[in-house]
Amino acid sequence: MIIITTLKKVFQFYLEGFQNMRLGKRLWAIIGIKFVIFFIIMKILFFPNFLKENFSTDEERAEHILQSLTTQGDK
Amino acid sequence: MEDTLLTDWSRAQFALTALYHWLFVPLTLGLSFIIAIMETIYVKTGNLIWKEITKFWMTLFAINFAIGLATGIIMEFEFGTNWSNYSWIVGDIFGAPLAIEGIMAFFMESTFFAIMFFGWDKVSKKMHLLSTWLVAIGSNLSALWILVANGWMQHPIGMEFNLDSARFEMVSFFDVLFNPNAYSKFLHTVGSGYVMGSLFVVGISAWYLLKNKDVIKAKKSMVVGATFGLITSIFLIFTGDESAHQVALNQPTKLAAMEGLYDGHERAGIVAIGQLNHHKEIGDDQEEFIWSIEIPHALSILGFHDMNAFVPGINDLVYGDTDHHNIESASQKMEKGKIAIAALKAYKKAKKEGDMLGAEKALLDFRTNEKYFGYGYLKDPKDIIPPVALTFYSFHIMVGLGTWFLILFFFILYFTMIGKLEKKKMLLRAAVLSIPLGYLAGELGWIVAEVGRQPWTIFEMLPVGMATSQISTTAVQTTFWLFAIVFTGLLIAEIRIMTTQIKNGMEGH
Numbered sequence: 307m308i309i310i311t312t313l314k315k316v317f318q319f320y321l322e323g324f325q326n327m328r329l330g331k332r333l334w335a336i337i338g339i340k341f342v343i344f345f346i347i348m349k350i351l352f353f354p355n356f357l358k359e360n361f362s363t364d365e366e367r368a369e370h371i372l373q374s375l376t377t378q379g380d381k
Numbered sequence: 382m383e384d385t386l387l388t389d390w391s392r393a394q395f396a397l398t399a400l401y402h403w404l405f406v407p408l409t410l411g412l413s414f415i416i417a418i419m420e421t422i423y424v425k426t427g428n429l430i431w432k433e434i435t436k437f438w439m440t441l442f443a444i445n446f447a448i449g450l451a452t453g454i455i456m457e458f459e460f461g462t463n464w465s466n467y468s469w470i471v472g473d474i475f476g477a478p479l480a481i482e483g484i485m486a487f488f489m490e491s492t493f494f495a496i497m498f499f500g501w502d503k504v505s506k507k508m509h510l511l512s513t514w515l516v517a518i519g520s521n522l523s524a525l526w527i528l529v530a531n532g533w534m535q536h537p538i539g540m541e542f543n544l545d546s547a548r549f550e551m552v553s554f555f556d557v558l559f560n561p562n563a564y565s566k567f568l569h570t571v572g573s574g575y576v577m578g579s580l581f582v583v584g585i586s587a588w589y590l591l592k593n594k595d596v597i598k599a600k601k602s603m604v605v606g607a608t609f610g611l612i613t614s615i616f617l618i619f620t621g622d623e624s625a626h627q628v629a630l631n632q633p634t635k636l637a638a639m640e641g642l643y644d645g646h647e648r649a650g651i652v653a654i655g656q657l658n659h660h661k662e663i664g665d666d667q668e669e670f671i672w673s674i675e676i677p678h679a680l681s682i683l684g685f686h687d688m689n690a691f692v693p694g695i696n697d698l699v700y701g702d703t704d705h706h707n708i709e710s711a712s713q714k715m716e717k718g719k720i721a722i723a724a725l726k727a728y729k730k731a732k733k734e735g736d737m738l739g740a741e742k743a744l745l746d747f748r749t750n751e752k753y754f755g756y757g758y759l760k761d762p763k764d765i766i767p768p769v770a771l772t773f774y775s776f777h778i779m780v781g782l783g784t785w786f787l788i789l790f791f792f793i794l795y796f797t798m799i800g801k802l803e804k805k806k807m808l809l810r811a812a813v814l815s816i817p818l819g820y821l822a823g824e825l826g827w828i829v830a831e832v833g834r835q836p837w838t839i840f841e842m843l844p845v846g847m848a849t850s851q852i853s854t855t856a857v858q859t860t861f862w863l864f865a866i867v868f869t870g871l872l873i874a875e876i877r878i879m880t881t882q883i884k885n886g887m888e889g890h
Contacts, residue, residue, distance in 0.1 A: 323499025329440065329882065330498070333447035336874060343867060344451055344458075352860045353458035356465035356850040364546075371469050371547040376726040378758060378847060 388846045390857040391463040396831070397861060398455045400824055401868040405449020405875075407823050410524060410571050411578020412442045413517035415609055417510075422605075424510050434598050435513075436501075437887040438582065441879060443498060448875040453527075455864065463857055467838050467848035473550045474540055474557060475530050482526035489519035524574075525567050532563025534839050535830070536631040542751060542842075544728050544744065549839075562627045566830070569620040572613055573823050576786055579610025580812075580819035583793055585883055587812035590803055595887040604797055610790040617783060622683060628833075629684030629692070632840060634765055635833035637695045638772040640680055643669050645694035645706070651679035654777065657770055663699055663763050695769070699762050711762035718757025721750035755842040764844075767835040775828040782822040789815055 324330070361367045416438050423431035457479075460468040468475075496504055496512035504512075533539075539556025540549040551557055583606040589599035628636045636642075641657050642649065655673025681690040691706055701710025724746035731739030759765065789812060796802040802809070834840055838848040 319499060319503060320495060322503075323495060326499075329878075330443065332878070333443060336871075337447055337450055340451060340871070344454060348455070348860070348863070349458055352856070352863070353462045355461040356852060357461075357469060367469060368545065368547045371466055372544075372725070372729055374466055374851075375547065375847065376722060376729060 384849075384851075384854065385846070387852070387854045387857065388849050390854055390861060391459075391849050392845060394463065394857055394861040394864065395456065395459055398452070398459065398864055398868070399827065399831075401864075401872070402449070402452045402456065403823055403827055404820060404872065405445055405452060406524070407574035407577035407820075408445045408581055409442070409449065409520050410574025411576065411609075411613075412438060412445070412581060413513075413520050413578075414575060415578050415582055415605060416442055417513045417517045418605055418609065419602075420510050420513050424506050430598060430601070433887060434602055437598070438602070439497070440882060441581075441585075444875060444878050444882065446494075448871050448878075452868070452871070463850055463852065464838075464848050465850040467843065470548055470843060470848075471534075471839065473548050474533055474537075477551070477554065478526040478529045478557075482523050485519060485526070486523045489516065489523070493519065521571050524571055528567040528570055529558060529560065529563045531830075532560045532566045533557055534837075535566070535834055536560060536562035536627070537839050537842055542747075542754070544725060544747060545732070549842075562631060565620060565623040565627045569617065569624045570826075572617040572620050573826055575613035576610055576617055576783070577819040577823055579606045579613060579790065580786060580815050582606030583610060583790070584813045584816035587793075587809040588883070589887070591806065591809050591813070596803070598887045600797065600802070603793060603802070607790045607793040607797065610786065611794060614783065614787040614790055618787075621780075621783070625683050626686065632834060633693050634695070634698055634767060635772070635829075636684060637693065637698060638767045638769045638833055639776040639829060640692075641669050641769055641773045642680070642692065642694040643696050645692050645697040645702075647681065647689055647691045648678045649680040649684075649690075649692040650675040650677045651683060652777070654781075657773055659770065663695055663766060695766050699765060711756070711759070711765045714753045714756040714765075715759055715762065717750040717753035718755060718759070720757075721747050721754045722757040724750065752841065755837060755839070755844055755847075758844050758847050759836065764836050767833050772829055772833045775825040775832070779822050779825040779829060782818050782825075786815065786819065786822070 324334075357367045357370070361370055416435055419431060419435040419438065422428075423435055493512040493515045496509060497516050500509050500512065537549070538560055539551060539553040541552050542548070543550050557563075582602055586599040586603040586606060589595045590603075625636070628639070637645075640649075640652060641655070643661065643663070652670065652673045653676050655675075656671040658668050658671050661667045661669055678688045680692050682688050684690065684692055693702070693706065693708055697706065697708050699711050701713060702708040703710075724743045728740050728743035728747060731737075731743055756765075789808075792805075792808055793802065793812060796805050796808065836844045836846075838845050
């Protein structure tokens with residue numbers, strides 16, 4: 307019961323805080339747009355994790371790096 | 382095969398995002414403490430004018446924080462895509478500090494930020510003040526973990542290279558955490574943020590005084606800003622000294638480039654101001670400078686805390702000086718590096734063939750030459766030297782600006798104390814113009830740190846060319862321009878919102 311009351315108070319605190327914002331609303335809009343650009347457009351379209359995309363296990367990834375470290379050293 | 386164009390574009394992209402990110406961070410670091418000090422004065426005195434002052438600067442802090450939020454995450458995207466060799470190799474070392482930073486930032490931001498902005502009339506004065514201080518401390522601690530990671534790249538210790546997993550593995554968390562390079566870097570970096578925060582407060586307050594607007598609040602802000610600025614500028618001198626000492630001990634090539642020092646000597650002086658001879662090449666006998674003013678002995682003192690210490694120059698580090706100063710040449714190091722790489726290859730082959738004896742011998746060869754590992758990838762001994770002109774000028778302009786800020790804070794405080802500040806229009810204008818100079822100094826500091834450690838991503842262990850992924854250069858070029866557009870947009874948004882808010886004045890906060 308105490309936990310629920312506390313959670314309600316915390317929720318109310320955040321809710322009132324957001325509702326009373328003036329400049330903050332514009333800032334949150336910027337944060338929202340930025341997150342969409344960063345995490346959805348850029349991350350998904352342009353920034354795949356190279357090793358996770360191209361290799362399925364850590365052993366394969368380690369092998370790829372070792373290959374890269376040893377073959378380039380020959381040149 | 383190493384693709385120089387890809388490496389250069391990957392570096393350019395990382396530099397672009399890091400430089401933009403650093404436009405937002407220092408103000409967060411410095412202004413958070415200044416706000417906490419202002420609120421402390423409010424709580425101590427009960428004077429409502431300090432509450433309004435605190436709220437005004439808190440609004441500007443919020444704008445900067447909101448616009449800068451998550452700009453650093455882009456660098457983590459780049460690690461995974463453009464720098465996958467590097468991120469794999471350092472994953473074990475970086476995992477812990479970056480995870481702690483992430484968790485700390487999340488909890489701090491969701492809890493104490495909320496109280497700081499929403500809690501003015503909802504929690505007690507003391508609880509609110511505590512939250513403001515915790516935001517300041519938390520922001521700075523967050524920077525600590527990032528700089529522990531960066532400090533390790535500058536001076537890798539507390540780790541061992543695992544030949545099976547191709548990773549540096551942490552053997553001592555405390556060595557990584559208490560890496561002297563990381564601490565001097567952390568203190569100097571946050572110190573520069575404090576000075577930036579002070580310049581911001583002093584500059585904007587000066588603008589109000591010039592416009593004869595919100596004069597009392599501007600003067601009060603000015604006193605806090607200039608006092609904090611003066612103290613932290615002095616702090617910056619000491620942390621800068623320690624940073625230079627660490628560079629001298631662990632990154633002699635960087636120190637030589639910072640000072641344009643080609644031939645090392647005992648009782649080396651510092652060039653206070655000078656113009657490099659751009660025709661000068663490594664190993665030739667041309668003069669290093671067209672003109673210069675030198676402070677005798679200062680480099681030996683700064684670098685080694687010993688007036689008689691020998692400071693190696695670029696030629697000593699490239700060609701070696703085993704007769705007098707026990708400095709190995711870059712060629713010797715490259716040979717040992719190649720032995721380490723061959724040992725790694727032999728180890729891999731022996732393991733595949735089940736030849737345990739061969740693997741053990743190869744491992745021993747590798748460990749003997751491990752500290753030269755990165756040198757094995759270099760093509761030319763001269764490659765160990767970072768771009769001299771960029772490092773030299775960045776360092777000297779940064780130091781010059783730092784000195785100017787100290788003088789500025791001193792005179793602002795002096796004229797405030799004798800009650801003549803409003804009449805000193807030139808000084809007030811200089812304070813306004815010093816805001817962009819503060820940003821410039823911070824960026825130059827990073828250029829010294831990062832360009833100065835070239836050609837390495839991990840000092841002496843992994844050159845930049847070996848750290849990149851095998852991806853298309855066009856993809857990196859595309860995202861470079863994409864970032865340039867997005868970040869410029871964010872910067873314009875910050876400046877516009879910030880200037881509108883400043884023009885609205887300090888009333889009503």
